[in-house]
Amino acid sequence: MMAPADLIELWRGGMRESVHQGHAVVADARGIVAAWGDPGAVIFPRSSCKMIQALPLLESGAADAAGLTAEQLALSCASHNGAAIHTSRVANWLAARGLAESDLRCGAHMPADKDENKRLTCSDESPCQLHNNCSGKHAGFLTLNQHLRAGPEYIEVDHPVQTAIKSAFEDVTGETSPGYGIDGCSAPNHACTVTGLARAMAAFAAPQGDSRGRAMERLVQAMCAFPELVAGEGRACTNLMRAMGGRVAVKTGAEAVFVAIAPDRGLGIALKIMDGGTRASEAAITAILVHLGLLDADHPVVATYLTGPQKNWRGIVTGELRRAPGFAG
Template sequence: MAAADLIELWRGGLLESVHRGHVAVCDASGVVQSWGDPDAVIFPRSSCKMIQALPLVESGAADAAGLSPQHLALACASHQGAADHVGRVGDWLAALGLAEPDLRCGAHMPNDRAEARRLTCSDTAPCQLHNNCSGKHAGFLTLTRHLGAGPEYHELDHPVQRAVLAATEEVTGAPVAGHGIDGCSAPNFATTVAGLARAMAAFANPGAGLRGRAMTRLVHAMGAHPELVAGEGRACTALMRAMGGRVAVKTGAEAVFVAIAPDRGLGVALKVADGGTRGSEAAITALLVRLGLLDAGHPVVAQYLTGPIRNWRGTAVAELRQSAGFAT
């Protein structure tokens, strides 16, 4: 099946651009609604960090290390590299008797403007703590220490990544379709859009066992600390705040987005084919409104979907719309 038209950009009364993609909405029984091809194989990228954090909690490593909900939110985060994010991850590593060189995620300039300005003005290079995935990697190191495993936790055959692979196949309900290496050097396991949505539905419908309790803790941590999951000015943080923490949402590179709605027992996954963030943010906002999870009148909806697109002089020049087949 071909990708479906999801989000359109209109300028001067003419259709200028179209974001196409694949969407699946699941409950505990499976797919209940879809657009495009729910069986399209994708890399979830950072949208699956709560799956990657499952072994951290299920193994007992999180409790043995005394991890708080804030730590668990950071384990699921693609943070901005703000001073608060960097400080918290640094303190986490120090409590383990570890430090920044033990990370394997690599360094990049933070997306947080204040921290980027501080580094630039002081002629200081960013470190691995600034990496948006440093919280996830701190979680990997916590599990590595608990297992007594070797330091190269990012390698495919390491016990940490074998545990992530097993968790991924179990919650998606299918063998992975392959793997790639993510921007942070950790393996990223390919699955279908529907498989990713099934996994999110599993988080939305956790059982009473060990896995269910782990899922509940991770979802609650994300909802309670949206500022740690992403950061100021980011869609994940803004959307979770707008929904009062009742729904966990998480983006991934190349325009992947997921949502977990425990109150409704629903899991959502989408992939915009062109890899553009604008399209994925608009599409997830539209879905959250459609599913009754987000108030259509909330300002965040205008920010990511219905508000005008303005030029550098502040003039409204274009608008995003849901494509006809996606809006009905």
């Protein structure tokens, strides 16, 4: 097993203060194009693999039978902010299927969206499961579950919904998963290597003409068309997709995982920051996108996540993030 590579550094006062290590792979249909750290490192992809988890929704015919829109497909891949644009759409989706918020199994948490968070904080209303960042994914699970006519506990690892997802996951990663963990939304999350995750993203970038390929293409197109539904205002996924004009789909996962799908180049990208730092995963994916020519180095979003100065609470410049020597340079 290879050691993780230095990917992102924080400098202060002319000295390197911190370093974020990790693993990253760029792949195409033929294999690895570039790699840093250990391509064989086993990780939990967390929410970065939601487009894989959505494949059975389309491949089964459930999405078309339910008349799902591109917006709903984007939400099925989302880790959203719980803003009104997210919760209202998920609520309407459930209602159209004869379902309710109580049918979800993702749990409730306060939304990341500032306006909705303030509204709840200043009222007697508690957050509900619609506010969960994974509620769109779970609405997709429920839609698939209705199509399969299976039981209500769709998050159980041996439930038909989850066995279909595991099968799709192992197919597109090209690996037998060594195990699974329970994600923040209570669904199983299957492990794979960083290469396997990049391989899957490359498959989404250059889909075949079969039913799976058409499902992959529809999901990527939905994400790129509605970046505000995939994450939300102020989020890296939304901002990066907008900056690239809908040509590249990107998706984060908890504990500093990030993926990207670049159909124009047939490339898939996957990375994991070992300390779980979101600051570093956002900087690292930005660095790779610039390195590959997918993102203009002069676009303001690059300064937001990578090259811009670090400031303290008084607005004084205190340091900067840098690509580590040898990484995406």
